[in-house]
Each structure stands twice: as structure tokens, then as C-alpha cells.
Amino acid sequence: MTQHWTNVQFGAQNTDSAIAVVDGIIAGNSPVMQQVKQHIALVGASVAPVLVQGETGTGKELVAEALHAVSGRTGELVAVNCAAIPAELLESELFGHEKGAFTGAEGRKIGRFEQACGGTLFLDEIGDMPPALQVKLLRVLETRKIRRLGSMQEIDVDFRLVTATHRDLTSQEEVQFREDLYFRVAVFQIGLPSLAKRVTDIPLILDRMIKGYKANDVTFDEPLFDETGMRALQSHTWRGNIRELRNTLIRASVMFPGQVVTGDMVKHFLLNAGMPYIDGCAPQSDAVMPETHDLPSPDQFRYLNDAEGQDLDLRVYLRDIEVALIETALEKTSYCVSRAATQLRLRRTTLIEKMKKYGLNREVA
Numbered sequence: 001m002t003q004h005w006t007n008v009q010f011g012a013q014n015t016d017s018a019i020a021v022v023d024g025i026i027a028g029n030s031p032v033m034q035q036v037k038q039h040i041a042l043v044g045a046s047v048a049p050v051l052v053q054g055e056t057g058t059g060k061e062l063v064a065e066a067l068h069a070v071s072g073r074t075g076e077l078v079a080v081n082c083a084a085i086p087a088e089l090l091e092s093e094l095f096g097h098e099k100g101a102f103t104g105a106e107g108r109k110i111g112r113f114e115q116a117c118g119g120t121l122f123l124d125e126i127g128d129m130p131p132a133l134q135v136k137l138l139r140v141l142e143t144r145k146i147r148r149l150g151s152m153q154e155i156d157v158d159f160r161l162v163t164a165t166h167r168d169l170t171s172q173e174e175v176q177f178r179e180d181l182y183f184r185v186a187v188f189q190i191g192l193p194s195l196a197k198r199v200t201d202i203p204l205i206l207d208r209m210i211k212g213y214k215a216n217d218v219t220f221d222e223p224l225f226d227e228t229g230m231r232a233l234q235s236h237t238w239r240g241n242i243r244e245l246r247n248t249l250i251r252a253s254v255m256f257p258g259q260v261v262t263g264d265m266v267k268h269f270l271l272n273a274g275m276p277y278i279d280g281c282a283p284q285s286d287a288v289m290p291e292t293h294d295l296p297s298p299d300q301f302r303y304l305n306d307a308e309g310q311d312l313d314l315r316v317y318l319r320d321i322e323v324a325l326i327e328t329a330l331e332k333t334s335y336c337v338s339r340a341a342t343q344l345r346l347r348r349t350t351l352i353e354k355m356k357k358y359g360l361n362r363e364v365a
């Protein structure tokens with residue numbers, strides 16, 4: 001039976017320690033996020049499948065991480081993005097294969113179902129799973145057994161399933177998703193609000209991101225948003241949600257490292273500077289490269305020289321901009337390298353070289 005959370009009041013279960021774990025993973029304490037965290041803490045320990053719904057960039061993957069963290073399961077959290085793996089490869093990615101199962105299967109490969117045993121399997125963008133594979137997933141969920149491609153032997157699999165989608169899986173117009181599978185995966189549903197519905201969380205989220213960047217890069221010099229700067233951030237619509245906020249922070253850190261950032265600076269140099277999010281359905285959108293006037297004009301960069309004592313390492317600065325733009329294009333296209341290359345007006349092979357150089361090859365699973 002599918003559990004809808006709206007207006008559910010919970011009993012006096014002691015979920016405090018679980019909520020503390022979730023707090024360590026997901027920043028934000030707005031009322032809507034407090035409720036989300038309570039839901040995570042409550043269902044975390046259960047083995048029931050959870051469907052996480054939310055617009056792109058709202059943090060669905062972090063919810064999966066939090067669910068795994070509070071589950072007490074000792075196995076791995078194994079993530080598979082169903083939209084990022086070509087349909088013909090997804091089956092062997094999930095089920096694994098034996099040597100010689102198909103042309104190119106040079107050795108045995110353990111699939112993601114097996115890898116997730118004792119842990120959590122996170123199927124992101126489940127709405128993009130091809131119908132034929134949906135039937136196979138349904139069978140696995142019913143029997144808790146799999147067969148590697150090219151093998152007759154059945155293997156028991158014990159994983160906790162978390163799925164995520166930015167679509168309405170019940171809408172036949174939007175997605176071809178089997179109803180019987182829907183009821184299997186959506187035993188519990190957690191809805192993530194868009195960032196626009198929790199703008200009071202922006203300072204905490206930025207703080208968390210800045211701490212993360214500083215921990216990984218001692219040279220990271222954070223921009224300091226003053227009250228007007230923070231207000232400008234909180235008034236923005238954030239169609240790309242927290243991912244867009246993250247990209248804005250990266251832009252701010254390269255344009256205004258260690259500087260006070262005012263509302264005007266946010267509006268003129270940060271929010272208008274990025275590539276616009278075309279829509280929330282990146283896999284479908286035929287996003288085109290924005291006209292150059294959507295990007296900061298070279299003249300705007302003269303502003304940097306106005307800052308007192310501003311030393312600029314041009315090579316590092318340009319590299320960071322290139323990385324941010326490539327990442328944005330990849331994220332907008334759900335890591336479809338060909339489409340990202342088209343958006344950036346690069347040859348596909350050139351983009352692949354750059355991704356290798358900058359370590360941008362996302363684990364597609």
C-alpha cells in the first residue's frame with residue numbers, strides 16, 4: 001500500500017539520533033525540510049522501497065545517501081542513473097554478465113543488484129528505465145533473485161531499494177511507467193520541495209558547500225555575501241534548484257574570492273551570468289547554447305581589476321570557468337556527452353579529453 005505523507009502525524013518514535021545523521025548529510029532546517037528529514041529518519045530503518053520525487057537538482061541523491069546512512073545496513077550504497085546509461089547497456093549493468101554472454105563480454109561482471117547486497121540500491125531517474133527492463137526489475141523485486149546475463153544460475157539478492165524521479169510516474173502522458181512496478185517501488189514516497197520553497201535554507205546550504213570546498217581545496221577563497229547579497233539569492237527563482245545554487249557559488253568564488261558580495265553584484269554578475277536552465281527535464285530537452293549575451297561579457301571581467309590587491313592567477317581562473325561550464329552542460333544533459341558537446345560547440349572527442357583532464361567523468365552507476 002502506497003503511503004502518502006501529506007499531513008501525517010508521527011507517533012512518539014525516537015528518531016532523534018537518525019535525524020542527527022540526516023542533518024549531517026542534508027543542510028537546511030526550514031519547516032518543509034524538517035518534515036522531509038523526519039520522514040527519512042522514520043523510514044530509513046525499514047526495508048520498504050522508497051521513491052524520492054523532486055525537481056532536478058533538489059538533492060534526491062542526498063536523500064538516498066541519508067536513507068542508506070540511517071538504514072543500519074552494512075553493505076554499500078550503489079547508485080545507478082537510469083537516464084545516463086544507454087538502454088542496451090543498462091540490463092548488463094544491473095544484472096551483470098558471464099564471460100561470452102554477448103559480443104564484447106570478455107569476462108564475468110558482477111552487476112549492481114549483486115553489488116548492493118546488504119546495502120542500498122539507488123535507481124536514479126527510474127522513469128527513464130526502458131519498459132522491457134521494468135518487467136525484469138519487477139520480477140527481481142518479487143523473487144529477490146537475479147540471473148546474470150548468460151547464466152542459468154539464480155542468485156539471491158538482498159538490497160534495499162531507493163528510487164528517484166523528477167517526473168510524475170503515474171502520468172501516462174509524461175512517462176511510460178508500469179503501474180504494477182510503481183506500486184512496488186513507491187511503498188513510501190518522499191517529496192523534495194524546490195529550492196524556491198525553502199529559500200531560508202540558502203545560508204545554511206551555502207555554508208555547508210563552502211565547508212566542503214574548503215576541506216578539499218585549501219586555496220578555496222569563499223565569497224562573503226552581505227545582507228543584500230543574501231537577500232538577492234533568496235529572491236531568485238532557482239529553476240535549477242540546489243545545483244544552480246552550487247554553480248552560482250562556484251562562479252562567485254572565482255569572480256569574487258574573499259570579497260564582500262552585494263545584492264547588485266549577485267544580480268549583475270552571478271545570476272545573469274550563468275547558462276539558463278532550459279527546463280527540469282534535462283534528458284528530453286534539446287537545449288541549445290545560450291546566446292553569448294547570456295554569459296558575462298568580457299568587459300564585465302574588468303570589474304575584477306577594480307578590487308584592491310586582487311591578484312589573479314589567470315590560468316587557474318580560466319580553468320575553473322571551463323570546468324564550471326562543462327559541468328553545467330553535462331548536468332543539463334544528464335551526462336549525455338554528445339549533447340553537452342553540441343551545447344558547448346565542441347567536438348565530442350574534445351569534450352571527452354577535457355572531461356578526462358579535469359576528472360569530470362561521473363560514475364555512471
Ligand SMILES: Nc1ncnc2c1ncn2[C@@H]1O[C@H](COP(=O)(O)OP(=O)(O)OP(=O)(O)O)[C@@H](O)[C@H]1O
Pocket residue numbers: 025026027028054055056057058059060061062063124166205208209242243246
Ligand atoms: N541540502 C543540501 N545541502 C547542501 N548541498 C546540497 C543539498 N541538496 C543538494 N545539494 C547538492 O546539490 C547538488 C544536486 O543534488 P543531487 O544530485 O542530490 O540532486 P538531484 O535531485 O539528485 O538532481 P537530478 O535530478 O538532476 O539527479 C549536489 O551537488 C548536492 O550535493
